[in-house]
Amino acid sequence: MPDVQPFGVQFGQAIDYLKGKLPESTLKWDDLAGPVHGKVFAVAGAASTDLVADIQQSLVDALKNGTTITQFRKDFDAAVQKHGWSYRGKRGWRTSVIFDTNMRTAHMAGRWQQLQAGKAKRPFLQYRTAGDARVRPQHRMWNGLIFPIDDAFWQTHYPPNGWGCRCTVRAYSQADLDDNQLQVSKPYQVKTRNVVTRDGEVTDQVPLGIDPGWDHNVGQSWLSPEVALGNKLARLPMELRGPMTDKAISPAYQKVLNDDFKAFKTAIEKPTGATQTVGFMDSGMINAIEDKLPDLKLESTLVTAADNKTLHLAGTHKAKSLQVWPDEWIDSLPEHFRNYRAVLLDTKSGNLVVIPEGSFNARTPKIVIRLNYASKNGTTAAVVSLGTAPLGDLAKASQYEIILGSLKK
Template sequence: MADGVKFTEAIDYLKGKLPEVSLKWDDLAGPVHGKVFTIAGATSADLVLDMHVAVTDALSNGSTLSQFRKDFDRIVQQHGWTYKGKRGWRSAVIFNTNMRSAHMAGRWKQLIANQAQRPYLQYRTAGDSRVRPLHKMWNGLIYPLSDSFWQTHFPPNGWGCRCTVRAYGEAEMKDKDLSESAPFEIKTREVITGDGEIKDRVPVGIDPGWDHNVGQAWISPELALGKKLAALPRQLQGPLVDKTISPAFQKVLSDNFKGFKTGIKQRSGQAQIVGFMDSGMINALAEKLPAIELQSTAVSVLDGLTNHLAGGHKASSLQAWPDEWVNSLPEHFRNYRAVLWDKKKNTLIVVPQGSFNKTLPKIILRLNEPTKFGTSASVISLGSASAANLQDRNAYDLLLGTLDP
């Protein structure tokens, strides 16, 4: 609840999450938590599901932490879960993290809906001695909702962060003699494992896994993840995708693509992200085509092409993709058998697993295409070809995988 009233948007945020097991909270990239519910160290799917229900019910019913702990104890006992940390600490982390994230995600949705009337946000802390020093320095900063500052610094910005925001309209800004703050310079730091391996890069003052806007991660998870990846060095992007495109998030990508495809009425220049290049693709391109500089590892589909992807207009029926294959495009892109480079057309070809006729299905991508949300690889065609055709080394370079049965 928020101020004694049921916070519908916050409840919707928690209800919309998909439960998934994980060994560590940071097994998934921060933005993925906007759609995936996980409990670190909980390897039982039923346990995670029950905990998700308990947390959602707690928010819906306005339960206190003490009340939630009863459900926590019941679920732990029922599943025989041995967790790290003391009971009071662990239950508080689960409760507070989810309540705070849900509240701020719902708040962002409200702010976006009212952006025309109140286009400015001010960063605010809890104002006590527990506030982190850098968060205290951000107190009072004012930027438009569209400013990139809010992509990474919209609260919460770490474990136990209690910071919030306040919205202002033009007239109120003038009445209170407030003005937009000077441009914010985001300084970053590298997150290093105990073995000395660099595994992430986050803004200074923000905990690893929290360098995203929880509202954007809920409303537009693909874009939020794309922004996170774009801020990382290329060598970190592939490994993060490898572990982040989990079964639950893969379902999110697939469901959102189906919704995008169904909702297209006319060409308007919109696009939908259907996936991200994994480390295999990124490394193969860097090794075998070093002259190509990827501007983004996201893969998108333009609305003007989506309804033609099935290829029903093509002369050969063997070229046409069945509807169920088109609808499963994100899964096929993730689960591929080979990646090739078309030397004549300068396009990337991804060959999915399986087939629907006697030829091999293929996804044709053009790299570094501009879209309304930024540059990405773009799916320009779906088709099929014989293995013999794709094995023509005068036309194609095999970058990754195999075309053998």
Template sequence: MAGEAVPVSATPVHFTEAIDYFRSKVNLPTNSWSDLMHQAHTRAFTVAGATSDALLADFRQALDRAISAGGRLETFRADFDRIVAQHGWAYHGSRNWRSRLIFEMNTRMAYSSGRWQQAQRLKATRPYARYVDVHDARTRPEHYAWHDIILPIDHPWWKTHWPPNGWNCRCHAQTLSERDLKRFGLKVTLEPPAIEMEPREVRAPDGTAETVWTPKGIDTGFGYNPGDSWLRGVTPAELRKPLPPPAPPNPSAPGAPPSQLDAVPGSTPIPQLPPLPSTPLPPVSKLPAGLAEEDYVRAFLREFGGDIGQPVLWRDPSGTRTVITDELFRNYDGTFKVAKKGRENLLLALVAALKDPDEIWLGWIDAALSGQPPHYVLQRRYVRRFDMDERSGRVAVFEWTSKGWYVTRLAPSASSADFDQARYGVLLYRR
């Protein structure tokens, strides 16, 4: 293929941030590249089509050597040939194309994450980042146009546009100080390009499809900042209280959420809420009282085929893929936080809401702190009615956003109007 004569090596990332990023991942066998999307890659090591733990472990070891020591593509290809022969792996594509893809994407994403972590640590003295492309005929038009965009490190644009931004993307980001700006005659970009989200349909090998919202100009699966996701954790933390429902939409208001949600393929705009199902409430059991915190977490994870330290890739009934891990129930210091306010009694109701919901809703919601400008994030809500006992409620609402998750239960006396408070946005799924 064109360009194969050019020697390629991993960037010699001898700083620990990039190495820690790669080594912190958990091996996760997958059938296809589409099995895992966006932030999920920051915590999971995958090779598309590698469904064997042993095969993944060997690839991981070879890539670890390249990332920690700045290995060359030719060296990795020798490992690639040995691993393929040893495991009899029938991969798709040519040998040169597949080995280059695996090598470059893992090394570049590790480097990207490491650079972001360094940028965060040094932002007091180097508070800006500059988008740098290769500026040649092979560069994507959008990436070419982003060259020399200079913004504060904490500007929201970097949450989605920190390079690389696609397969074989050669762009990178450069941090700058005030002195650098003056020295090189550079200026901070006053009006960065708008982040225009567009729906992309991704099909899995089983024929099912998922809509992935991605910024225009960025390849599907790349619309996130790997270093930022790694620092924050791919699994959102529990919120102390639920995010408030959105106010009536005002598209002309400053910071209004994107309007493209109205066009989610396969979704059903609801002009009027459908009536509640008249079927009897399905029974849900409680877990035994007095268990250790980790036993409650393990009981929850095993319902999805996972365990503590063993994340599982799970697809909800609407087709959305999510990584279920024990991080859902951990404090920021790593300790568990399950048995409080009787929530451990609701874990199986939470499982039921996720695995077999009555409805799944999707909508934009303002996650900004009080007094801060609007900051809209997508929120999925899994709504499930259940029958447990006279004290445990009758409805579980599991809310999931990039900012965090929260589970609400409605009292046994809850009316249809109370239930309807959780039903806004777009209906993605109904049993």
């Protein structure tokens, strides 16, 4: 039963994973939240998107052609010279980290797609280490653990689980377990640790044994990016969710959210109760809610829209109304939610009214969001309506209280 294919062997899903990422410039390795890397390609310190794209293409070529790190280093040198990049660290170390990290994550993401496709026959995964002296003690403790593929353990512990991690997984059917006298492991109790900066600031929380930024499933972050990021944020205490969101929703990742929402909206035929992520509340919004609604326990910072509500948002029943949003605005709903000018509290209903930047008519667009909305898919903040209103009405209405930003033009 094969594990992950070794480097140098063409692996279609791995190529798709790496090729499909959007290049983005960053200053530090942790500028982006871990799950974001499933859809965004970045190289720490590479401030030019063109440079990042060239390095990405070199890695894609390495996967396609089965070339080694030697050829990648030549391509890397050419890209560095072309763009005049003065990077930190020695060439050998820097190229090894870039090559190894991207090859391993690409192969494990591709493997996850294969495992999901075959889980009806092989629904169990076993954690496997490289089995030598270089294996980290905590990873060695996980060696041999077996859980169903959809178990929460694999949301955080599907490898790789850190820089240089060589762990893999093996898939089993029930018959395989029986033949090898193996059993599903007892539920794993995850213990976490705080990630603290040199200044003593807590910036993240990760399971013991997993490096910061690696506590996510690289396959899920590729195939279901909003789910992976939502799972990550849900595991954090509320005070860390806002700052994590602030750095997670980068310009490239915002495009991912927009594209996925548009695809969701376009595919709706008969509503089934499915939901799609619109975005995540940032630190400003979370802090404003906690300040203005101290008695409210905010259960989720995830903002979603249901398929039946999304059809309703399109306003086909009121096509001539000034309140109807144009299709191109609805298609970009995640971006309009993210780029707001103000957030109001409707004191009568308890809903939030998010006022996006820009306008498509003489009125002011608005997004109405219900907090702690419970559905069969869990509790989120839910978009319940889109509309427009005269700016003066919003500013003067006694039921609206500005809790963040400004309505001034």
